[in-house]
Amino acid sequence: MVHQLLMPSQEIRTDRLLLTPLTPADIDDVHGVFSDARTWIHLPAGRHTVRASTVDLVQRKIGGRARHGLGSWAVRSATDHAFLGVGGVDMTAAGVWNLGYRLAPSAWGNGYATEIARAAVSAAHEVAPDVPITGRVLTNNPASAAVLERAGLSLVWQGSTSAMLPTGVERQVWADRALSRTQRAWLVANA
Numbered sequence: 380m381v382h383q384l385l386m387p388s389q390e391i392r393t394d395r396l397l398l399t400p401l402t403p404a405d406i407d408d409v410h411g412v413f414s415d416a417r418t419w420i421h422l423p424a425g426r427h428t429v430r431a432s433t434v435d436l437v438q439r440k441i442g443g444r445a446r447h448g449l450g451s452w453a454v455r456s457a458t459d460h461a462f463l464g465v466g467g468v469d470m471t472a473a474g475v476w477n478l479g480y481r482l483a484p485s486a487w488g489n490g491y492a493t494e495i496a497r498a499a500v501s502a503a504h505e506v507a508p509d510v511p512i513t514g515r516v517l518t519n520n521p522a523s524a525a526v527l528e529r530a531g532l533s534l535v536w537q538g539s540t541s542a543m544l545p546t547g548v549e550r551q552v553w554a555d556r557a558l559s560r561t562q563r564a565w566l567v568a569n570a
């Protein structure tokens with residue numbers, strides 16, 4: 380069970396994880412994960428090949444948290460504080476949360492992404508209960524889809540877009556509730 384203790388610093392502890400708002404001090408750790416080709420096996424073009432991409436990512440997430448009261452966390456082990464990756468929700472231009480996670484390969488297979496996703500859903504409900512929580516995945520990434528499902532999201536759309544993908548791979552949009560036509564259209568267009 381996820382038991383959260385919301386600290387003044389917005390630090391959250393789950394059973395096994397320490398979730399803290401991303402800060403510039405996390406950039407090198409985040410870059411280690413986002414530049415690792417193994418974390419982009421489903422979408423190789425997304426890999427960060429230069430540190431500036433990670434600086435930009437972290438700055439955007441910090442800005443999003445400042446504007447919307449919540450954003451992705453730096454994820455660390457609650458016991459030894461080892462950096463495990465990034466996960467949580469970020470606000471999108473469609474006015475819905477995007478639930479995402481990218482963990483170091485050595486951390487996979489322990490249920491950490493599920494633990495992060497449940498904490499993120501809980502935090503999003505506290506900050507903005509009326510805002511849908513959504514996720515976007517590729518059909519070649521069933522582990523990620525399994526995490527969304529366990530966090531309470533359901534598949535609302537699957538199909539192809541004009542963007543290049545490996546042969547036979549489609550895009551999916553998941554959500555925790557009914558979406559407006561505009562929200563759905565934005566998510567499909569940006570799936």
Ligand SMILES: CC(C)(COP(=O)(O)OP(=O)(O)OC[C@H]1O[C@@H](n2cnc3c(N)ncnc32)[C@H](O)[C@@H]1OP(=O)(O)O)[C@@H](O)C(=O)NCCC(=O)NCCS
Pocket residue numbers: 417418419421480481482483486487488489490491492493494515516517520521522523525526
């Ligand atoms: C996707 C990712 C976050 C999952 O992290 P994780 O901590 O290993 O996930 P969890 O252990 O919480 O849950 C994954 C579930 O998917 C299942 N799974 C893994 N591979 C699977 C596969 N090929 N088919 C079906 N289910 C699979 C796991 O068995 C697990 O379920 P279980 O606990 O019942 O066994 C991690 O692999 C990652 O960071 N990948 C690279 C980045 C990425 O793909 N991010 C998502 C982009 S949309």
